[in-house]
Amino acid sequence: MTTETLTPRWQFRTPKQRLLRWIGWFWLVALTVFCWEIMTRDTIWAFVADAPRQAADIGDRMFPPAWAYINTLWEPLWDTLNIATLGTLLGILFAVPVAFLAARNTTPSVYFVRPIALLIIVSSRSINSLIWALLLVAIIGPGLLAGIVAIGLRSIGFVAKLLYESIEEIDQRQVEAVRATGASGVQIIDYAIVPQILPAFWGISVFRWDINIRESTILGLVGAGGLGLQLQASLNVLAWPQVTMIFIVILATVVISEWVSARVRQAVL
Amino acid sequence: MSTTPRTWKRPPALFTHTGWRRTIYIGAVVYLMLAVQSIEVDWMRVYEGLERGWRFVQGFLVPDFTSRWSDIQSGLIESLTMTMTSTVAGILISVPIGIGAARNLSPMPVYLFCRGIITLSRSFQEIIIAILLVAMFGFGPFAGFLTLAFATIGFLSKLLAEDIEACDAEQIEAVRATGAGWWQVVNYAVQPQVMPRLIGLSLYRLDINFRESAVIGIVGAGGIGATLNTAIDRYEYDSAGAILIIIIAIVLVVEYSSSHVRRWVQ
Numbered sequence A: 001m002t003t004e005t006l007t008p009r010w011q012f013r014t015p016k017q018r019l020l021r022w023i024g025w026f027w028l029v030a031l032t033v034f035c036w037e038i039m040t041r042d043t044i045w046a047f048v049a050d051a052p053r054q055a056a057d058i059g060d061r062m063f064p065p066a067w068a069y070i071n072t073l074w075e076p077l078w079d080t081l082n083i084a085t086l087g088t089l090l091g092i093l094f095a096v097p098v099a100f101l102a103a104r105n106t107t108p109s110v111y112f113v114r115p116i117a118l119l120i121i122v123s124s125r126s127i128n129s130l131i132w133a134l135l136l137v138a139i140i141g142p143g144l145l146a147g148i149v150a151i152g153l154r155s156i157g158f159v160a161k162l163l164y165e166s167i168e169e170i171d172q173r174q175v176e177a178v179r180a181t182g183a184s185g186v187q188i189i190d191y192a193i194v195p196q197i198l199p200a201f202w203g204i205s206v207f208r209w210d211i212n213i214r215e216s217t218i219l220g221l222v223g224a225g226g227l228g229l230q231l232q233a234s235l236n237v238l239a240w241p242q243v244t245m246i247f248i249v250i251l252a253t254v255v256i257s258e259w260v261s262a263r264v265r266q267a268v269l
Numbered sequence B: 001m002s003t004t005p006r007t008w009k010r011p012p013a014l015f016t017h018t019g020w021r022r023t024i025y026i027g028a029v030v031y032l033m034l035a036v037q038s039i040e041v042d043w044m045r046v047y048e049g050l051e052r053g054w055r056f057v058q059g060f061l062v063p064d065f066t067s068r069w070s071d072i073q074s075g076l077i078e079s080l081t082m083t084m085t086s087t088v089a090g091i092l093i094s095v096p097i098g099i100g101a102a103r104n105l106s107p108m109p110v111y112l113f114c115r116g117i118i119t120l121s122r123s124f125q126e127i128i129i130a131i132l133l134v135a136m137f138g139f140g141p142f143a144g145f146l147t148l149a150f151a152t153i154g155f156l157s158k159l160l161a162e163d164i165e166a167c168d169a170e171q172i173e174a175v176r177a178t179g180a181g182w183w184q185v186v187n188y189a190v191q192p193q194v195m196p197r198l199i200g201l202s203l204y205r206l207d208i209n210f211r212e213s214a215v216i217g218i219v220g221a222g223g224i225g226a227t228l229n230t231a232i233d234r235y236e237y238d239s240a241g242a243i244l245i246i247i248i249a250i251v252l253v254v255e256y257s258s259s260h261v262r263r264w265v266q
Helices: A002-006 A015-039 A045-062 A067-073 A074-102 A113-126 A129-140 A146-168 A172-180 A185-216 A227-236 A242-267 B018-037 B043-061 B068-102 B108-123 B126-137 B141-165 B169-177 B182-213 B223-235 B237-265
Strands: none
Touching: A015 B068, A015 B141, A015 B182, A015 B237, A045 A242, A045 B126, A067 A074, A067 A242, A067 B169, A074 A113, A074 A185, A074 A227, A074 B018, A113 A146, A113 B237, A129 A185, A129 B043, A129 B223, A146 A185, A146 B043, A172 A185, A227 A242, A242 B018, A242 B108, B043 B237, B068 B141, B068 B182, B068 B223, B068 B237, B108 B141, B108 B182, B108 B223, B126 B141, B182 B237, B223 B237
């Protein structure tokens, strides 16, 4: 009895911390319940209850896959790969200068140019490539070009953000050493900065290419060419066996691109 | 007759073998030529589109929030509530799956089962899942909720499992040495180590889920994407510009505040 009063039970947190955490969790739960109420206001629960039957029905219709349909998929697949690759190249082309303008140690002006570069990065990142594609199809018409530009615009933000972070992390002593030899600004970038960020650059580019393969498979849903276009066509006529075949092709492409990207990143980094 | 070279050329960083380098350069050029040829551009259509593009830029500069405000509002509420509920539901499901997929905590059959779920969830694009779920559950935010929750599971469980596997094994040993059972090990040795990162990842996923919720409406899964799609289809670029500005603003707010919360938690 006496020992317990002398050494009180060990507690991880002070009472005040516990109270604060309890209030935090309470608000989180309350907010979730509130959001759930609003979100499900218009949900027809009979449809939800019916879903397993619907799923079984769709599953039934999806099998067996229409294997012969693959012959019409080679060309869209080639288009999809081109959208991803050319789009990534386009994105990198614009991302590199933006990254140099956004990095604190290479930007010409911290107060004027850097915020603009950061704004470009943020707006490119916050808009999904499908939305870019939606806009571009409306502007330059359906087809591969819209897809490539959409992927490119979306990639700028991603590549530039990761690249400028790695530029900011470089070893400044190497820059000073090259500067001490009397090198010009371009030479400093070429000999002191580029070698340091090159592995990161290849890693980021291949990573983005991998993501872009995934994204480009569905851009066709809004008319930007590739496999998604076939998917849309098959969905419109409810040709589920064809849809299954397209899913299989997409899955195979994604798995292969992921493998390639992982291998290249392993070799580079 | 000094043999020291007067100039220095940086050696190539990649593909140091000359033959390989040439082959790869030629291959890249050939691919580029083939790929560029496969693009068919209708320049007349592009020319016509330029005017539309200009109207879009104008719409972006002078956004029209008022005339479609009720549509925008309902879309936004759908997107935001969908984001919140799906993130919470996704986290609740992905914590047990993440623990199950950690090699140091779970037996082989459980590990393989959980890894299977993660792979399944990660290999399909959100949009494709949304298409299937809309076909099953009908149009509306409920299908979107399920899509985002499903996508969250793959993302969070994978990163959580990796984090648990990278845990400090000595702390686990120490707690186990006191005679703690499996649950107590998870609660007292693993949970304190991964909690800050789990919160960080959850906030990051909240951010991603909002961005995705702005898109899945295009295939009928509710949210602001449907409103945006309609606005673009009707060539109402000023409303579309307003929606995009709102999306960018919300993403900015979420990103900014989540980085603050993360710093506060860690």
